[in-house]
Amino acid sequence: MGVCGSLFLPWKCLVVVSLRLLFLVPTGVPVRSGDATFPKAMDNVTVRQGESATLRCTIDNRVTRVAWLNRSTILYAGNDKWCLDPRVVLLSNTQTQYSIEIQNVDVYDEGPYTCSVQTDNHPKTSRVHLIVQVSPKIVEISSDISINEGNNISLTCIATGRPEPTVTWRHISPKAVGFVSEDEYLEIQGITREQSGYYECSASNDVAAPVVRRVKVTVNYPPYISEAKGTGVPVGQKGTLQCEASAVPSAEFQWYKDDKRLVEGKKGVKVENRPFLSKLIFFNVSEHDYGNYTCVASNKLGHTNASITLFELSEPTSSSLLQGPGAVSEVSNGTSSRRAGCLWLLPLLVLHLLLKF
Numbered sequence: 001m002g003v004c005g006s007l008f009l010p011w012k013c014l015v016v017v018s019l020r021l022l023f024l025v026p027t028g029v030p031v032r033s034g035d036a037t038f039p040k041a042m043d044n045v046t047v048r049q050g051e052s053a054t055l056r057c058t059i060d061n062r063v064t065r066v067a068w069l070n071r072s073t074i075l076y077a078g079n080d081k082w083c084l085d086p087r088v089v090l091l092s093n094t095q096t097q098y099s100i101e102i103q104n105v106d107v108y109d110e111g112p113y114t115c116s117v118q119t120d121n122h123p124k125t126s127r128v129h130l131i132v133q134v135s136p137k138i139v140e141i142s143s144d145i146s147i148n149e150g151n152n153i154s155l156t157c158i159a160t161g162r163p164e165p166t167v168t169w170r171h172i173s174p175k176a177v178g179f180v181s182e183d184e185y186l187e188i189q190g191i192t193r194e195q196s197g198y199y200e201c202s203a204s205n206d207v208a209a210p211v212v213r214r215v216k217v218t219v220n221y222p223p224y225i226s227e228a229k230g231t232g233v234p235v236g237q238k239g240t241l242q243c244e245a246s247a248v249p250s251a252e253f254q255w256y257k258d259d260k261r262l263v264e265g266k267k268g269v270k271v272e273n274r275p276f277l278s279k280l281i282f283f284n285v286s287e288h289d290y291g292n293y294t295c296v297a298s299n300k301l302g303h304t305n306a307s308i309t310l311f312e313l314s315e316p317t318s319s320s321l322l323q324g325p326g327a328v329s330e331v332s333n334g335t336s337s338r339r340a341g342c343l344w345l346l347p348l349l350v351l352h353l354l355l356k357f
């Protein structure tokens with residue numbers, strides 16, 4: 001609080017009374033304001049918290065006494081400082097202008113300030129409102145949340161600022177859905193997996209750029225196998241069975257053949273797991289590898305399975321020809337030998353170029 005506001009209350013009151021006597025203002029009589037003549041204070045002053053505010057009062061040479069007041073407290077009377085607040089300084093006291101500055105303005109400085117003058121034994125006042133703006137600030141926001149599908153959630157975003165900021169919630173990723181709430185609170189009942197992702201709270205009040213904070217909403221759901229296709233492979237070739245499952249948290253995969261769990265490290269077979277995909281790889285398919293496999297995807301919310309068949313292809317297909325190891329090496333041998341076939345021309349070409357220059 002300002003020093004003059006609280007510390008010197010009895011003194012301050014005395015001062016007000018004596019000033020009134022000085023200016024011959026009978027107490028209780030309303031003072032005129034908004035006069036077309038002097039004194040003329042400026043329009044309302046709007047400043048941001050922390051900035052300086054200049055209170056200017058235009059006068060003329062008929063004016064004999066001048067003062068600036070904060071409500072009923074005298075800040076300055078002529079060149080004399082009546083208040084102890086170091087933030088209040090006299091800017092000018094001339095024949096035409098009487099101005100003070102309030103530095104490092106804070107919200108409690110907001111309110112009416114009065115320029116009081118005496119002209120030809122007539123006291124006059126002019127009032128100006130100091131309006132203090134504060135940038136928006138998010139002071140409280142929900143933390144990231146992990147919830148099971150179907151439950152209700154409630155997100156909160158509390159912001160401060162002057163004027164009071166507008167608070168909105170938007171769903172921004174994975175798909176930008178846009179505004180979901182024009183309010184500090186965001187309630188979602190029976191949340192779905194599509195409603196997971198990042199939510200952004202924005203607080204704006206035109207004083208400064210809006211402030212934004214993000215909250216991550218994780219929606220857990222049991223595995224769902226999206227792809228499990230059978231594969232045909234000839235004997236002696238590499239074969240891969242793929243099982244794709246979406247789940248939150250990520251699914252764990254297990255492979256079964258005819259109700260028998262395939263343990264990792266079995267000779268010639270490898271399981272490759274990624275968060276949404278499991279591959280069962282046979283390096284050298286033999287007759288007894290053919291058959292029905294079951295991919296089981298599970299997480300803490302449940303499990304599901306899909307049947308995938310590895311079946312025999314008697315003839316290598318054109319696609320397996322292209323992808324098979326034999327085919328690849330043939331192609332690469334071919335190109336490299338063709339390249340090697342041209343290499344002998346290189347010295348001739350260099351010689352030709354050297355001769356040209």
Ligand SMILES: *[C@@H]1O[C@H](CO)[C@@H](O)[C@H](O)[C@H]1NC(C)=O
Nearest residue numbers: 001002005070085102108109
């Ligand atoms: C104006 O008055 C208010 C209320 O007493 C006080 O809190 C504030 O510090 C004062 N400001 C100045 C600049 O005197």
Ligand SMILES: *[C@@H]1O[C@H](CO)[C@@H](O)[C@H](O)[C@H]1NC(C)=O
Nearest residue numbers: 043044045111128129130131
């Ligand atoms: C100045 O501010 C006061 C208080 O906010 C308001 O009542 C008044 O209308 C404003 N005057 C002007 C000229 O904006």
Ligand SMILES: *[C@@H]1O[C@H](CO)[C@@H](O)[C@H](O)[C@H]1NC(C)=O
Nearest residue numbers: 150151152153188189190191
């Ligand atoms: C979600 O909110 C609705 C409506 O308020 C309520 O009926 C339901 O029981 C809530 N569900 C859960 C899981 O809390």
Ligand SMILES: *[C@@H]1O[C@H](CO)[C@@H](O)[C@H](O)[C@H]1NC(C)=O
Nearest residue numbers: 235236237238283284285286
């Ligand atoms: C694949 O297995 C068969 C039978 O066990 C064997 O004859 C062949 O050499 C193996 N091929 C490779 C590339 O390991």
Ligand SMILES: *[C@@H]1O[C@H](CO)[C@@H](O)[C@H](O)[C@H]1NC(C)=O
Nearest residue numbers: 258290291292293307308309
């Ligand atoms: C494999 O599964 C398919 C479809 O689920 C079924 O028609 C077929 O009989 C099964 N084959 C074996 C060898 O179990």
Ligand SMILES: *[C@@H]1O[C@H](CO)[C@@H](O)[C@H](O)[C@H]1NC(C)=O
Nearest residue numbers: 256259294295296304305306
């Ligand atoms: C696959 O799911 C069916 C139906 O839910 C169940 O009967 C079967 O036991 C499951 N198989 C495996 C290997 O978990």
Ligand SMILES: *[C@@H]1O[C@H](CO)[C@@H](O)[C@H](O)[C@H]1NC(C)=O
Nearest residue numbers: 328329330331332333334337
């Ligand atoms: C391809 O290269 C491999 C080794 O690099 C060799 O064994 C094979 O005979 C070559 N094949 C052809 C068609 O040149």
